[in-house]
Amino acid sequence: MSLIYDEAAWLLLVPGGSSIAVCLERSSKKFSDGDIETLTAISPLVQALHRVHLERVLSLSTQNLWYGDGVRSQQKAVLIRDRHGAAVFQNEQWSVLADQVREIESLALLEQADRAAAGSQALSAEAILHWEKLDDHFALAPGGQIWVIEPRSPGYIQADFAETLRDFQTRHLLTPREKDIVELVLQGYPNAEIAKRLGIGIGTVRNHRYRLYFKLDITTERELFFLFIEFLLGRGKGDQDGG
Known part of the structure; x- marks a missing residue:
């Protein structure tokens, strides 16, 4: 199981008011001041490579966006x-x-x-x-x-978080404890705070998360967010189509 302890990112602008994030992750320690200086130093190179990529994409008439x-x-x-x-x-x-x-x-x-x-x-x-x-x-x-x-975007998805979380629990056969942990993780709480709120030990939280990630076939907290957002978007589209 891989967890993210620290993360650095470049945000690369693309046409249409969007951006691409290129992320570097560490699982056990923070990026040092020296690391940040190095990343800052090579930032122009990353930006230049991104710009060349955009030029290549947009200059080919056969290229589909x-x-x-x-x-x-x-x-x-x-x-x-x-x-x-x-x-x-x-x-x-x-x-x-x-x-x-x-x-x-x-x-x-x-x-x-x-x-x-x-x-x-x-x-x-x-x-x-x-x-x-x-x-x-x-x-x-x-x-x-x-x-x-x-x-144009179809607009905001009308969804109740608690209801969506219950449906997510049902879809993935989560236990009540796993559902509680998913809810707190999605709210951004670290293991120590999750343990405090649920009245259990940090080691127990880690064990629950390990089994949860195994059940969902994911390895990181980020993947859990993506999985939940994907589920939310699927529900929202279903509601709109049904309406």
Whole structure:
């Protein structure tokens, strides 16, 4: 069983207002000041590699950028303009969404975007446009702009935590004690605080977690979060489809 004692991460920005986290984990000790200095020193290299990766992805007309909801995938529409406003890349989906593209022009969003480094605009009940500036090191269009049209989010999932936790317990055949531990872990409590709240020893908490992780076929606390979120999203989609 692997537990996370300390974690360091780089947050890498991607078009559309999202980011990617590259995480380094330690299971038994904290990162030292020297470790942080080293990670800081190589941060420009990590950022440069990420930027090259984005350039490679966006420069290939055959490359698909996917938006996934866990069941199906829809291609994002992508347009890249250089600093003078000339289109240097657009994927096939941008042409497919011709109606939305024409609406962009009619709303004068091009002029609006020239005045803003980043922004977004709803095009319809189903689609939303994001745009943002590219930095001067982006080889395909230094100082240009990227535009992305993607499906709108279905909105907030209406779910009661206690009810969802009971359903999670039922789905995975958890004992009442395992359910209690899952609840406290999801709330961010360490083993010592979990032991205190449940009135048991720290060693007992560790034993319960070991059996819990084995039952769920996971090895880390992070995987437990992912498993629960995946279950929550599945319930939320089922509720929306049913409604």
